[in-house]
Amino acid sequence: MTFVTGLECSRCGHTAEPGRLVNTCPQCASPLLVRYDLHEVKRHLKKTDLLDRPADMWRYFEVLPLDEEEAIVTLGEGFTPLLRVGRLAAKLGLEQLYLKDEALQPTGSFKARGLSVAVSMARTLGARELCIPTAGNAGGALAAYGARAGLRTHVFMPRDTPRANYVETVLAGADVVQVDGLISDAARLMQQRMAEHGWFDCSTLKEPYRIEGKKTMGYELAEQFQWVLPDVIVYPTGGGTGLIGMWKAFAEMDELGWIDERRPRMVSVQSSGCAPIVRAFEAGAEESEFWEGAATFSSGLRVPKALGDFLILQALRESRGTAVAVSDDETYDAIREVGETEGIFLCPEGAACWAAVRALHSQGWLRPDERIVLFNTGAGHKYVDGVPQFANL
Amino acid sequence: MTFVTGLECSRCGHTAEPGRLVNTCPQCASPLLVRYDLHEVKRHLKKTDLLDRPADMWRYFEVLPLDEEEAIVTLGEGFTPLLRVGRLAAKLGLEQLYLKDEALQPTGSFKARGLSVAVSMARTLGARELCIPTAGNAGGALAAYGARAGLRTHVFMPRDTPRANYVETVLAGADVVQVDGLISDAARLMQQRMAEHGWFDCSTLKEPYRIEGKKTMGYELAEQFQWVLPDVIVYPTGGGTGLIGMWKAFAEMDELGWIDERRPRMVSVQSSGCAPIVRAFEAGAEESEFWEGAATFSSGLRVPKALGDFLILQALRESRGTAVAVSDDETYDAIREVGETEGIFLCPEGAACWAAVRALHSQGWLRPDERIVLFNTGAGHKYVDGVPQFANL
Numbered sequence: 001m002t003f004v005t006g007l008e009c010s011r012c013g014h015t016a017e018p019g020r021l022v023n024t025c026p027q028c029a030s031p032l033l034v035r036y037d038l039h040e041v042k043r044h045l046k047k048t049d050l051l052d053r054p055a056d057m058w059r060y061f062e063v064l065p066l067d068e069e070e071a072i073v074t075l076g077e078g079f080t081p082l083l084r085v086g087r088l089a090a091k092l093g094l095e096q097l098y099l100k101d102e103a104l105q106p107t108g109s110f111k112a113r114g115l116s117v118a119v120s121m122a123r124t125l126g127a128r129e130l131c132i133p134t135a136g137n138a139g140g141a142l143a144a145y146g147a148r149a150g151l152r153t154h155v156f157m158p159r160d161t162p163r164a165n166y167v168e169t170v171l172a173g174a175d176v177v178q179v180d181g182l183i184s185d186a187a188r189l190m191q192q193r194m195a196e197h198g199w200f201d202c203s204t205l206k207e208p209y210r211i212e213g214k215k216t217m218g219y220e221l222a223e224q225f226q227w228v229l230p231d232v233i234v235y236p237t238g239g240g241t242g243l244i245g246m247w248k249a250f251a252e253m254d255e256l257g258w259i260d261e262r263r264p265r266m267v268s269v270q271s272s273g274c275a276p277i278v279r280a281f282e283a284g285a286e287e288s289e290f291w292e293g294a295a296t297f298s299s300g301l302r303v304p305k306a307l308g309d310f311l312i313l314q315a316l317r318e319s320r321g322t323a324v325a326v327s328d329d330e331t332y333d334a335i336r337e338v339g340e341t342e343g344i345f346l347c348p349e350g351a352a353c354w355a356a357v358r359a360l361h362s363q364g365w366l367r368p369d370e371r372i373v374l375f376n377t378g379a380g381h382k383y384v385d386g387v388p389q390f391a392n393l
Numbered sequence: 394m395t396f397v398t399g400l401e402c403s404r405c406g407h408t409a410e411p412g413r414l415v416n417t418c419p420q421c422a423s424p425l426l427v428r429y430d431l432h433e434v435k436r437h438l439k440k441t442d443l444l445d446r447p448a449d450m451w452r453y454f455e456v457l458p459l460d461e462e463e464a465i466v467t468l469g470e471g472f473t474p475l476l477r478v479g480r481l482a483a484k485l486g487l488e489q490l491y492l493k494d495e496a497l498q499p500t501g502s503f504k505a506r507g508l509s510v511a512v513s514m515a516r517t518l519g520a521r522e523l524c525i526p527t528a529g530n531a532g533g534a535l536a537a538y539g540a541r542a543g544l545r546t547h548v549f550m551p552r553d554t555p556r557a558n559y560v561e562t563v564l565a566g567a568d569v570v571q572v573d574g575l576i577s578d579a580a581r582l583m584q585q586r587m588a589e590h591g592w593f594d595c596s597t598l599k600e601p602y603r604i605e606g607k608k609t610m611g612y613e614l615a616e617q618f619q620w621v622l623p624d625v626i627v628y629p630t631g632g633g634t635g636l637i638g639m640w641k642a643f644a645e646m647d648e649l650g651w652i653d654e655r656r657p658r659m660v661s662v663q664s665s666g667c668a669p670i671v672r673a674f675e676a677g678a679e680e681s682e683f684w685e686g687a688a689t690f691s692s693g694l695r696v697p698k699a700l701g702d703f704l705i706l707q708a709l710r711e712s713r714g715t716a717v718a719v720s721d722d723e724t725y726d727a728i729r730e731v732g733e734t735e736g737i738f739l740c741p742e743g744a745a746c747w748a749a750v751r752a753l754h755s756q757g758w759l760r761p762d763e764r765i766v767l768f769n770t771g772a773g774h775k776y777v778d779g780v781p782q783f784a785n786l
Contacts, residue, residue: 055448055472075736076474076494079448083469087543101469104497107738108774147736150480164774170786171732171773339564343468343540345500380564381501381557381774393563 002067003041007032007208010311018065021125023206031205031308033248034065034212038255047258050223055079057113057216063252065212066120073120073149075106077113078216082224082373087341088354092361096371098230099344100221102378107168109347109378110242111141113217114210118202119145121209127200129154133187135238136165136299137378142202143172154199156186161299162386182294184304204239205307214242218249221373222259229264231370234356236349236377237268237277237323238303240312247315264373266321268312269349269356271296271328276305277312281323286310297328297387298348300377322365326355332389334358335380347383350376395460396434400425400601403704411458414518416599424598424701426641427458427605431648440651443616448472450506450609456645458605459513466513466542468499470506471609475617475766480734481747485754489764491623492737493614495771500561502740502771503635504534506610507603511595512538514602520593522547526580528631529558529692530771535595536565547592549579554692555779575687577697597632598700607635611642614766615652623657624763627749629742629770630661630670630716631696633705640708657766659714661705662742662749664689668718669698670705675716679703690721690780691741693770715758719748725782727751728773740776743769 007016011030016022018034025032041062053059057078058069066072081101089097102110115138122130131154132142139155146153153174157166158181169176179186187203194201204210222229229250235243243266253259268277274294280287288309294302306312316323326334334351338344346354353374360366384390400409404423409415411427418425434455446452450471451462459465474494482490495503508531515523524547525535532548539546546567550559551574562569572579580596587594597603615622622643628636636659646652661670667687673680681702687695699705709716719727727744731737739747746767753759777783 052444056474074476076476076497081449081469081499083467087541101499103501104469104499106474106494106497108496108501108772144736144738147733148480164777167777167783167786168738168774171728171738172736173733335564340540340566343537343565345537345561345564379501379772379774381561381772384557384560384777390560393560 002065003036003062004065005035005037008035021122021127021200022208023201031311032208034208036063036252038252042256047223047227057213057220060216060219063219064117065209066124071120071124073116073123073145075112075116075144075148077106077116079220080104082221085342088338091341092358093368094361094366094372095369098371098373099376100217100373101344101376103347103376103380107137107141107144108382109137109141110214110217111137113213114204114241115141115145115202115213117213118207118209119149119151122200122202123149123151128152129197129199130202131190131194131199132156132202133183133190135183135302136161137382138204139174140165140168140172143169143174146174147172156190158182158186162383164382164384182302182304204241211241211245211248215245215249217242218246219253221246222253227259229259229262230373231264232267232366232372233264234267234269234353234372235375236298236301236352237270237312238300239306240268240277240308242375243268243315244308244311263319266315266319267356267360268316268323269352270323270325271298271301271331271352272325273328274302274304275325277309278323278325280309280313281316286313298331298352299386300347300349301352322360324356324359326352326359330355332387335387344376345380346376347378347380348387349378350374395458396429396455397458398428398430401428414515414520414593415601416594424704425601427601429456429645431645435649440616440620450606450613453609453612456612457510458602459517464513464517466509466516466538468505468509468537468541470499470509472613473497475614478735481731484734485751486761487754487759487765488762491764491766492769493610493766494737494769496740496769496773500530500534500537501775502530502534503607503610504530506606507597507634508534508538508595508606510606511600511602512542512544515593515595516542516544521545522590522592523595524583524587524592525549525595526576526583528576528695529554530775531597532567533558533561533565536562536567539567540565549583551575551579555776557775557777575695575697597634604634604638604641608638608642610635611639612646614639615646620652622652622655623766625660625759625765626657627660627662627746627765627767629691629694629745629768630663630705631693632699633661633670633701635768636661636708637701637704656712659708659712660749660753661709661716662745663716663718664691664694664724664745665718665720667695667697670702671716671718673702673706674709679706691724691745692779693740693742694745715753717749717752719745719752723748725780728780737769738773739769740771740773741780742771743767
């Protein structure tokens with residue numbers, strides 16, 4: 001059984017029936033979001049029921065879009081550690097700093113969450129071949145879950161993506177197309193090919209289910225903090241699906257009566273080499289503009305224009321959050337500092353969050369007693385050849 | 394409080410007091426094992442009590458050697474996924490094949506378990522600087538947990554260790570010494586230096602606590618299989634601490650009344666380029682002989698002589714298990730096959746286990762209806778430059 005009531009356009013409100021393969025809103029081409037009968041979920045599920053369930057993201061099955069558990073394509077994703085990082089916190093006099101470590105995921109990144117749900121749904125709804133443009137980790141995750149599901153996958157990836165992403169994707173049996181350019185160029189090439197082959201487009205927010213997987217980060221944070229959300233969430237933002245997803249999760253949990261009305265201030269972290277959300281946030285704009293010449297070793301942040309930019313910006317503003325750009329030098333210093341201080345080998349995108357906390361702290365934007373969560377979205381091991389400074393170690 | 398009663402030599406039975414820093418048996422220099430008052434543990438803890446505990450290896454706190462939870466040095470280790478791999482199983486007509494995926498660990502390998510406990514104990518007992526010789530992953534894990542604990546670490550590593558191991562170890566602030574040679578050469582150099590500096594030796598089985606962390610793999614398997622152990626465990630064997638640890642866990646759980654007297658058949662998997670345990674097992678010997686000229690891309694299996702070899706061989710024989718050597722070509726084929734079939738990017742050591750299952754199946758050593766568990770001991774991402782064939786992908 002499922003509690004899904006339908007799909008709703010995040011921009012124009014148009015509703016669509018679930019139960020068949022869809023991409024974006026047929027009216028305005030904006031992202032579709034899954035809606036649930038949360039009143040019914042509330043009758044069926046208490047948050048204390050979760051305690052006995054396996055420690056993966058599928059413990060939130062009632063607020064996920066599958067009809068039956070047998071349809072799950074899993075590699076053991078979710079319920080990653082929430083680590084107190086006290087030694088790091090002490091550097092800035094912070095009292096309650098936490099790291100949500102998404103390195104401990106199948107395929108070594110947070111992309112596992114979204115692709116697990118998306119591939120499960122795509123297979124259920126009859127897709128046979130799946131395609132994706134990627135900055136790196138999403139391609140590896142699509143290939144992995146596709147293989148696990150017995151589906152063919154086609155991955156379009158910039159040629160300068162870290163080698164680990166290329167290798168993992170090829171090894172999972174994907175058809176990998178390396179593209180000279182950025183994820184936006186990869187997407188353009190994919191668009192040309194997918195229609196003639198009948199592939200299903202798994203680009204983030206161009207299908208409704210990856211965000212459902214990503215939102216489980218919000219459910220986990222709530223559960224791991226005993227249903228009191230933190231004060232600040234610092235999140236690296238490429239496509240921004242995780243941030244939008246967590247914001248959606250908070251609204252759902254509020255409606256379920258699992259949390260109260262308080263929300264964290266949401267912080268988008270980008271690279272100064274590709275910061276369309278930061279620029280739009282500072283300009284007071286509702287959408288971002290395409291960032292020309294994106295360049296940063298934080299490959300997951302090389303996203304010149306996110307389809308869900310307006311949703312990211314909405315969440316930042318509604319939450320009284322902010323957006324911060326950090327340089328690659330600051331990010332590298334953060335990799336070193338967190339490694340030496342806490343023993344955690346962050347991915348560059350995760351390290352950028354610590355650099356952002358340093359910046360926000362120096363601006364007085366953070367109170368020392370606030371509960372702050374950084375997201376490490378993947379394993380540093382996947383970037384060994386991606387960070388130029390590592391060559392000199 | 395702790396249920397530890399003392400340390401006991403695994404060879405001569407000599408007992409030693411816990412509560413101070415020790416390495417091997419003062420009488421015969423063999424590994425010391427931690428003994429618990431399991432009768433008291435049984436009075437305090439039911440296996441059903443575990444259900445409410447966090448999904449990490451510290452849920453088994455009563456059978457771990459720490460006095461108090463505050464002493465734990467954690468990065469979120471343990472309770473890794475146990476995945477059914479049905480598509481892979483179908484290739485050989487097996488009905489119940491599982492993979493325990495230790496890639497989802499801090500530092501991306503199973504070494505996190507042992508080093509978490511060892512570093513926690515070393516710090517508690519007053520060590521200030523820790524040292525280790527490593528084939529790769531153990532060095533990264535010692536450096537990480539050392540940093541987390543605020544202790545200095547010294548890691549001696551063959552120069553041809555995969556780059557990810559070197560980078561992760563340096564980034565965690567360790568003093569890394571690259572050695573031309575094997576782990577045995579690294580150990581020899583470390584021995585020369587550690588005495589004069591007063592470092593504490595964290596070599597596996599040269600201190601009593603790494604094995605206590607490793608044994609939690611046995612506890613987890615039992616719990617994940619609802620307290621009925623599988624029929625066969627296929628385990629890649631370098632130092633062999635995990636295998637010895639699981640065997641110890643099974644005996645403890647039997648005494649606790651958590652499992653019955655049935656035991657899995659234990660299978661040691663090695664590389665044909667370094668197979669001292671296989672050779673000793675086939676020769677009916679009680680110990681292995683130093684393997685000259687060890688060479689394999691499965692860097693974790695480049696261990697020419699394990700200190701606990703006699704314990705490994707005992708467990709293989711008591712369990713009516715066996716030992717299997719596979720070539721690097723077979724291992725590479727296994728990486729490809731498991732990647733394409735299940736979407737899992739195995740480390741070479743984990744892939745060797747699938748190659749071994751293929752070999753054992755063709756010999757008729759496995760019954761199709763048996764429950765078989767393969768161990769993937771680390772993330773394939775850490776070996777991107779370690780497997781020569783990857784350069785041609």
